[in-house]
Amino acid sequence: MPKATPPPLFPYNYPENPTLPRLKSLFANPITYTSATMKAWQYTSANGVLEKNLYLNENAAQPSQALAESDVLVEVISMGLNPADYKLAEMGCVAKVMIRTPATPGLDFSGRVVSTGSAMDSLKIGDAVFGRLDPTQHGTLGQFIIARYDGCALLPDGVEPDQGAAVGTAGLTAYQTIVPNVKAGDRVFINGGSGGTGTFGIQIAKAMGCHVTVSCSTGKASLCRELGADEVIDYTTTNISQKLKENGQIYSIVVDNVGTSPSDLYKAADDFLLPQGKFVHVGGAASLESARIVAKRLLLPGVLGGGKRKFEVYSTKNKHDDLVQIGQWMMEGKVKAIIDQVFEFGDALKAIERLKGGRNAGKIIVHIT
Template sequence: MKAIVQYEYGSADKLRLEEIPTPVPGDDGVLVRIEAASVNAADWHMMRAAPFFLRFAGFGLFAPRYRVPGADIAGRVEAVGKNVTRFRVGDEVFGDLSAHGWGGFAEYACTSEAALAPKPSNVSFEEAAAVPMAAVTALQALRDCARVRAGQRVLVNGASGGVGTFAVQIAKALGAEVTGVCSTGNVELVRSLGADHVVDYTRVDVTRSGREHDVILDAAAYRAISDYRRVLRDGGTYMFIGGTTGAFLRVALLGPWSGSRAMKFHAARPDAADLAALTALIEGGSVRPVIDRRYPLSGVPDAVRYVETLRARGKVVITRSAAIAPPS
């Protein structure tokens, strides 16, 4: 099978398209024919081992432990081990492989059934592949960590990105009044996702608006956290999802001493039950994936480079169809 392989840390130039053996599932494994995958910030962080401490977190000290990157997939079950009970050959599935060896940037992947859930029936494989890591991150951060309730005010910074587009919709589904922060070119997109208020950060500084929020989900943390404290209600929660290493360290170090305003960070935990919850939202019409660009498997290096620019609107998808190329 064809797969993207990485033998050393570095830029997207280190990603190579090679022919490697198709994996064979063991007694507890599921072999999936991958129809689509998607790129997450986690992919390029792992590719570069940035921040450096990732090397000490099980990803490989001197070289990538997982030679085939890629977490989010959607496809059809090709084969199952004798102990697998949840899936049969031909089932349409989607999932996040990051807790089960990665391997999503390939024609086939072998994983545990715990990584997979039935694909939502009303979306394509490409749309389903855009969901797992980003949407589960938003769901867990809002529902479990911030405990968003109906009637609360939620601010989503980075509302047009991979996590942000899902966060806006999930917060609305939880009954919140949602403010999305994005650039000028993405205002209409964020409004179309159901945001009650959309702030163009190039024109308005939302941290000086005087409007307080119960929850701030920061998917683009590139400014001082103290700025957001000005618009966070007493007893409110600030959630760091993505941004600079410095911002992450400030939340990690200062969070325990943040007083009545909670400062937290959250990284997604792959969970098939959460994928099922998202499927219900997608099939019910409350959540829809947003896809910016599509690339063939051979275009993974370009796709990762584009995601690294931090300009993607929603998700970037890798499709099995080599006829689909990225826009110029």
């Protein structure tokens, strides 16, 4: 493991800020390394559910590969869970081909830099950072990770580590599906407004000056309105597709975070998306039904009953500048992470069970350090 010198006691200029007690305490002591091991939740089998395969290893091997020029070694403070964390680890033979075991799940993180690659000049030892990993053997449910520059940015002044850890996948997905496709005054429809991606999406669309319509359940409607949604469609009482048709061809983009419900949403978009509008498919369970719906949306021509609007299946990409902009909005108070529940490191299994239950409003965070 690359050597690290102790970071400054507290890298920012707000040691008296009462909203940052945890970050202040974490930076109160310099990092010291006396072994090549770390604590990490790991799995060796990708068959069955992750909760049954995951175990706590107090002496797991730290990432040992040499840092590339633009890499940073990060001690994780907090991590944010995503459905991809368990979906990938439950893919059987596919998972084993993609990721070596024993493996640690987790993509999203906040932490502090403990070592840098030779060409890294924008991030320094001791910096507080946040970001996202691509799927890897050493995920963020472990104490140390190697992050690439594209997936890592400075944690802005005044932003708590838990807030930073919640950004990663959900924040980048919301940003990249909305920002390149809208301008001020456009109308956006977000299917699934109360989850991690949806809550970021509402705020990012509002930061861009858009009118926002979302779908959610009755119990989460107030949350979506508080975040800035101009119109909320309650899917438990209202036919989403019909309601949007009644609104007319006014929307510039649809971001479908649900993926499978309503199943006719893409075809119905002919009647509520502008002719030049785009339908972006984000969500959906890893199932045959989900695959069938995506295939139909992609392949069925309009003349045979398919949708006519531009259709895109989205995949999240790590991009440093996007993280920086999200961080800037967070520092300005325009965007915040909605955190459903926070778990301590020893309760990681409970955190995954909470995520799988599907009742969370916002992100689920696990404290690592």
